[in-house]
Structure formats: C-alpha cells, structure tokens
Amino acid sequence: MKYRAEIDGLRALAVVPVILFHAGFESFSGGFVGVDVFFVISGYLISTILIENIEKDRFSIVNFYEKRARRILPVLYLVAISSAVASSLILYPEHLVSFAKSLISTPIFLANFYFWSERGYFGDATELKPLIHIWSLAVEEQFYIFFPIFLLLIKNYKKIFYTSLVAAFVISIVGSYYVTKVHVDTAFYFPVTRAWELLAGAVAAIILHKRLIDVQGQRAEIISIIGLILIGYAYVGFDDHTPFPGIYAAVPVLGTFLYVVAASNSRFTKAVFSSGPLVFIGLISFSLYLWHQPIFALSRHLSMFEENIPELLLLTAVLSCLSYWLVETPFRNRSLISRKTIVIFSSLGGLSLIVIGAVMVSNDGFPNRYKKEDRALLTQLSDYKGYNQAAFDALQGRTFVGDSGPRIALIGDSYAKDMLNVFNESQLFSDVQFSTRQVNSECGNLYLNNYEVIEPNIPLNRLDRCKVLGWYGGDEFDAILRESDEIWLAASWEDWVIDYLPQSIDNLSEKYNKPVRVFGIKDFGQIRPYDLLSIPPNERSEYRQPASDSAKEISLRLHGALDGYEFFYPMLRPLCDGSSSECRIFTDEGLLMSADGRHLTKEGAIESSRRLSSVLARISSSLGER
Structure with missing residues (x-):
C-alpha cells in the first residue's frame, strides 16, 4: 500500500495523550481514547493490506502472521522481560504475583481478559500495574485472528461480505452501548464491544480502496479538521466518569475515520501531520506505548514518580528510540532476519515469558527476599x-x-x-x-x-x-x-x-x-508498604499516623x-484510640490493621x-x- 506519512503523524497524536493521561496530567483527562484512535488506524492499515492482497490472489495467512510477529513481538518481549527483571527487584510478593499473571497472559494475547478479571482501568490500583496497557494489544490480535480468515472465506461473495461487515459493526456497537450501561469494565476490555472500532478502520479502507467516496480540495481539508476536532475534544472533554466505550467512543472513532478518509487529499492538514517531528513520534509510537507504563508504574511503587515526571518521560523517549532502531527496525527486515528465525524467536520468547511468570506465581512472589x-x-x-x-x-x-x-x-x-x-x-x-x-x-x-x-x-x-x-x-x-x-x-x-x-x-x-x-x-490514613517496612519491627505496635x-x-x-x-x-475515633490524628495502624503483634488504609485485614x-x-x-x- 502507498505510504501515508500523515497517518504516522496521527499516531503521534494518539500516543502522546495516552502517555500524558497515565502521567496524571489533568488537562488530558480523556487521553485514554488515544487507544481508540490506534484501533481505527490499525483497522484501516491492516484491512487495506488484506483487501489488496486478497484481490490480487497473493494473500498468505502465513505471511500475514509473520508480519504481525515481526511488527509486535520483538519489542513486546523486550519490554515484558525488562519489566519482569525490574519487577522482581521492586514489587512486593502480592504485586509480583499479579504482574506474573499478566506476564503469562501477554504472549497468548489474553491480557484483556486477565485485567478484566481484576476489574478496572481507572484509579490507583491500575496505575501500579506495569503491563495494564497490553490489554489493547490483546484486543487487536484477537480481532486479527479471525478477520483475515473471514475475508478469505467470503472474498467471492460481495453481498455476503458487505452484509456481514455491517452486521458485525452493528452488533458490536450496540453491544458496546448496552454493556457499558450495565458494566463498564466488561465493555472496556472485551473484544466484541471493541470490534466496531477496528471495523470502522476497515470501512475506511474499503471506501478508499474502492473509491466509493472521492473527497478533494477544501472539503477534504474541512472533513479532516473536523475529525481532529472530535479527537481533540475527547482528549480534554472525557474523564474517568465518562461511560466508556459505549456511544462516547464514537466521538474519537468518528474523528479518526474522517481524518483517515480525507487527510490524504488535504493540503494544510496533510502538510502538518507529515512533518518530520510528528512522523518520527508516530514511527516510534509503538515503543513509546509499550515502555511508558512499566516505567511509570514501577516508579510509583518506589514513590518516586511525582517528583521525577520530566526525567521519566525522557527515559521513556530514549528507550523507545533505542528499541525502535535496534529492535523494531531490524526485525522487520526480512533480509536480515529469516522467517525461521522469527518463528523460533516468537516461540521461545513467548514460552520464556510464560515460564518466568509461572515461576513467580508458584513461588508466591518470592517472599523469602524479605526478613x-x-x-x-x-x-x-x-x-x-x-x-x-x-x-x-x-x-x-x-x-x-x-x-x-x-x-x-x-x-x-x-x-x-x-x-x-x-x-x-x-x-x-x-x-x-x-x-x-x-x-x-x-x-x-x-x-x-x-x-x-x-x-x-x-x-x-x-x-x-x-x-x-x-x-x-x-x-x-x-x-x-x-x-x-x-x-x-x-x-x-x-x-x-x-x-x-x-x-x-x-x-x-x-x-x-x-x-x-x-x-x-x-480510616487509618495512607498506607505505603515501602515506608512501613522501614519502621523497626519493635516500634511498629506504637507507630501512629493521622486519618485522611x-x-x-x-x-x-x-x-x-x-x-x-x-x-x-x-x-473513626474509637478505632483510632479516641484521636483521629493518631491512629495506631499496627496490632500489638506488629501486623497491619489495614492494607490500604481503608479496608481491614x-x-x-x-x-x-x-x-x-x-x-x-x-x-x-x-x-x-x-
């Protein structure tokens, strides 16, 4: 397919708000919808490639999954293994076991279901999970397991193809709307309630490939700008109280759809988003997306995040550049790395993550590391x-x-x-x-x-x-x-x-x-395990702190x-010995009254x-x- 630099520029507009959202910037309270922008872009790019290859009878399932493996697995495994090493040194047993389970789910692309079982994307708990963001990658890959096969089976039946595509889109978006109303976490993580976003990209691919709509000149400019306005509105107008995905996800999805359909024929928008800096950020966006969350989460565990945000953002950028140049780019080059090598690497790498995670779980997060x-x-x-x-x-x-x-x-x-x-x-x-x-x-x-x-x-x-x-x-x-x-x-x-x-x-x-x-x-005030472990055991029973x-x-x-x-x-006062300003948070035996300051052990x-x-x-x- 013809390379569209302005799509890489849009990737930059997707990944930066996600990172700023996870960094806690209130002005990007809806930055999480950058993932939805990625879904539409991914659906467009992959569908364009699939449709072109199928029409020319040169589509190969093996080649398709080989390219996916080259694109995703090398840097994903690098980040996952790096996170495992750092987590084994930083995380307490409870958190290490949780991390290990997410590590096991990563190579088999079931992370979305694992994090759904733990419930919730917003809030303090999710900020502490190094691999929480891998859920979106799992949703994409679950989609791409079935979508190419679906296209192959009905490639000669146009009526069935369009009917099935419309039906799948409607079922998914209606399901997303109703499931969001009754259980937002399920709608957030499940592939069925997210598929319509990828299918929106597929529809854009069909429109452009078949030239069903020809948007040129000033109309292309206006439509692409409207798309960007919709995306931008979601970034600053949505927050963790927005019923999402549901019908609200239609805002960034429609915005991305309009941009993808029109931007290639615009002048100003295309020029801006084809600029060198934005394109470069777009090129390293996958590495940026993968690296930022482990860095943020582990630094939060060490209580060093808030004071070091600029340094952590710089570290994310440096690691992303290095992984793009030294890992992503070489592995995509078939003349440097053969299919056999990528198959062996993918198999052994995935197996390694599963084994590492299983060892962590079976050893209960290695509590013997502590006194x-x-x-x-x-x-x-x-x-x-x-x-x-x-x-x-x-x-x-x-x-x-x-x-x-x-x-x-x-x-x-x-x-x-x-x-x-x-x-x-x-x-x-x-x-x-x-x-x-x-x-x-x-x-x-x-x-x-x-x-x-x-x-x-x-x-x-x-x-x-x-x-x-x-x-x-x-x-x-x-x-x-x-x-x-x-x-x-x-x-x-x-x-x-x-x-x-x-x-x-x-x-x-x-x-x-x-x-x-x-x-x-x-309430027993803020409980920080790292701080509490630093209190000498013989002093814990008398340690006091104020309620919130x-x-x-x-x-x-x-x-x-x-x-x-x-x-x-x-x-409050009876549990704090009559003074909410001096709550004893340990029992006489030196054990915690509460693990989080609110709920009792x-x-x-x-x-x-x-x-x-x-x-x-x-x-x-x-x-x-x-």
Missing part, C-alpha cells in the same frame, strides 16, 4: 481482599430460617463487609442470622422513595449499573427486610449521601418499623447529620473488635433483650 518479621506483614497485603469479601458475599440475599437467633439485614459496600468480619471476629454475634445486600458506595446506600433526585451525584459511567442493581429494590429483599429484627447500614459514606441519610433512615423506620443502626466510616482529611470531614458531617440519633455508631478485624468491644457488647446485649 522473617516482614513476611507475615507482606502476606497480609496479599490476603486481605479475599478475606474482606468472603463472609459478606456468602450471605447475600440469604433467607432467614426459624427462630434460632436475632435476624439482621446488613446493607452496604466493602465497609459493610469489613463490619461483618468485625462482628464475626468479636464472637459476640455467633447466634445472629445475617442476611447481606451489597449497595455500591457510588450509588449511595440509601432507601428513598424517588432515586431520581440523587442521580446527578452518581458518576455517569456508574448510573445505569446502580439502576440495574436496584438499591433496596426487589420483592425478595423486601421480604428479608420485613422478616429481619433490625436493619444495619455501613458504608464508605460519600459526602453527598449524608444529606439524604436522615431521610433514608426515616423511610426505613416508617416502612419496616424496626431499629436501623448506622455505622460510621473508618477527607475521612475526618466525612466523620464530622455524619456527626452533624445524625446528632442525637441513638443508633448511630461512630467508628483479618488481624485488623480482630483488633477492631477489641477496640470497639464496649460498643459491640452494648449492641449484642440489646439484641438479647429483644
């Missing part, structure tokens, strides 16, 4: 998530049986899960029947007659999921609430939720005519809103039951009197 007194603490960091969820999730929607003990409906988010663990570890509620209901914090743990009034407070990309989950709705849960003796609420109370909390309590009390107990928030300012503010607001309410139980739940003993005993006693 004996630190190993138990590190084990806590890897186990607390499962512990937090297990008991609560097992009791979701459980119906009460007989009259063997008090019946409690416990409603809330992960903080409610922590509270159930505290109740269980206290041994004071062994005769209680709990039935649980999860209401995510962003939805608001509220029982209201009209939920439309709180919709403006809920992030747009979570609103439809909140509606699907239904707060306290459903006949089965209504029956549980009616059969319960008491209703208990616990949550990481959002600031806006507090305004509606008294009304919610009144609604529950009026409808179900039973006590409604409300538990406040807890936001937690203190929420706690004060809860006090103000529920002042005088007999069934409100503040948590098993030892933290046991210690919390001790610190809250008087409150828990009072509640237990009142239940016995009913």
